[in-house]
Amino acid sequence: MFDDCTRDACVVVPGIMGSVLEDAATGRPLWGVDLATITDALHGGALFTTLQADAREREADGDTARRAPLTRIRATGLLTKPWWVPVLKGFDPYSKAIKVLEKVTPAREAVAPFPYDWRLAVSYNGALLARAARAHLERWRERVAAVPEWLTAGEARPRLVFVAHSMGGLVVRAALEQDPELAADTRAVVTVGTPFLGSVKSVLVLNLLHAQRKPGRLVRRVQAMAATLPGVHDLLPGYRCLDRGMDVERLTAGDVARFGGDQDMATRSLDERARYRKEGFALPGHRAIVGEAQPTVQSLEERPHAGLAVAAGRHYAFDIGDDLELVRDPRTGIPARRDSLGDGTVHTPSARIGTDAITYVYGQHGTLMRHDEVLRQIRRIALERPDPANLGGDGTGPGLETPDLGGSLGTPLALTVTGLDSPAGVSLSVHSATTGRPGHPLTLRPDPERTDGALSARFTADVPDLYRVVLDTHRHVPVTQLVLVTPPDA
Template structure:
């Protein structure tokens, strides 16, 4: 019998005790990366970005479209104060990218649909999750101010919704807070928003960044350098470079770390370097000043978890071409730095030590994991991380975290493996159960001896009539007493293993 206060006190409660699904009470904001928002002409509604790939390759492709995407002087100057007073209105961001997209140097980008869906499945209601599309052409500081305002409005609205829903009261009285899930440049926006608004930072439980270039990306310089790097650039390459050279958003991705390889030394980029390589002096100066500010500020994102792609060939540093000093080449190595900031050098030659630290193909490891020791690594390319099964699982897991002592376990949506708790008896069928899968297609369940290592034959999974939620099961009959390892391989997740002992009937 349960009392009115849930602890056996007060009036007796005789109804069914409510059991809630594992869901978060928090408000979630999904912030895409550069190129990740659909853009349109605010006056005419004409799509400018992210709707039809023919705008890049087909009949809809023309110079006027890329000209419209270039930032005008007023847009180049827009900062956090502009966002609060008189934001530019020429181009409007309408929604997150819903189809794959691609640009030279920038590469491919998958849509954000799976990430939004994942979060909506584990919140108290789908309305708890909102995407934040933004005009990624403009400065991070400008878009960060817009994000701060939108996130505050969403949190207050969601809190009112939770308070007005009596049936959710039994799930707990904790005030909802914010969870940001940000890809690529989106993580820079979150940092800007929370640094600009300390009260919003206090209302934030966690920030999940996926492939965010906190120290910048050397690849952004190659996008600005496209015309110099190719003797005869094609039309698309030319349009992209001419557009990128005007965009504050692209310049805000410039590397702030020592990345210019001079042979016996390594230096940080200067605005003059960026201009020589095809960028804008003023936009570069503002970006590089921002990097200097963050190196000195010590600002830490609340509850920061970084999901980082690794083991992909990644441009990490840059080298000027001697024959053409206005052209720059990307190099797949970085430089080790001592705690005092000095380069690690070969004692015999004095040459700086070069090391390939890899990354996700766009952002090298030190940049993506800067500012936190809570890092999860995945094998994945930058533009496809937001559809990566392991990334989605991490997003779900972090969203469902509880304070210590309240957390009740897994989210229940991944594959599960269950073996008899009391082991098996020689000669009798051993039932092995697989949960969390819709179908046995492409799934392998096998058993092998831990003593000999000899693999057994794959087992046949079928629907288990003993389970009401559609679990799968298979039967195994051991030939000899032994400790067996059961291995479940879905082809999509890290294989699950479990041990089970099979013994003589009388043992």
């Protein structure tokens, strides 16, 4: 009965914005419960103001978590319904991943979700995770010891398996680095779309007000919140990404402040990036699942506008040679640009660093945790199946591009499909992610404004809603993304 099970304890760690948050004093839901709360004209503003980090929360680190954890806002669970935020786009629930793990363990108690206050620093949440994972492992070991048939003679005591999405992988790394004994008790760490080198999209979130001539309510609220959050600053890219024409620089704290962020929080985050570049930290049993072939912002150009520093995202990165210097065109000396693609949020090199055990999938960042191939790989790793051949990674395959800021009712949404030679045999559809209303099949045509052979379609929503866009080639697992359509003034 238990031959096809793992006896290890499993912990699921969500990404940024993937935990449900509530006001600890009142129990009022703040995040992850009802999308209407964040788009509501009257109440959304107060909600986003509450979510802004106060002075203590901005300073909290691992030592704070060990001495006196903060209590103003409480994480109560993982997302159970689809969610959406400008620039970072859609986030799917984690329920499917949890169910996959529950099915390959002797009892559901073996699987523990770790909700955390993603607004706060990675180091702070890492310390809390270390404590929670140790307690979970000890409880599970006691449970297993009480049921002799769950372990065969000579079988080792249960260890830990972490399954971490996005920023959750950084939280796991912080936990294991802070607690070496916990690292020794860890069999495997599965990271799904984790930005080990950071993500340029964090800068674009901080820069929302600068980049939009007339930002809507939701955009203004998200930027004002993000500018106060250590968690957002901990996603800043640490690689050379600021294109200066004849040179490419790493972001400085001053750059981040000009782009709308906080200089002190940026200093701490970028210093930590520099430490990892110098010292590194190997995750035990690390397997990376990497989304590929999706159009992904990988670098930035600074475009001054009306006295503001506008960060313009670019879909290319820069090659670094074995000497750690920029690779340049031998004739012109211009830095060599290359589209590394990614999962729409994290570019490929950032998600795969630190391990050679990599599985590539065609999928969008926020929807990877419900992707059938990702779920299959999580199951395989939990059961200690042999690693598959390292396929993919060349960036070829179906990609999906949706508007970063969502859509407005009555205005057509531009949806773009990349990486395909022809629309023959390909379907693109849009349906409600909240009500299950039937989908709208769309007609794909060559995009006359693109030179890369991309296909495009238009969708006009008839009601405000969160919509799921589904690209199905009938040869691969469908690629999906979420798009929020709001009333015109939102």
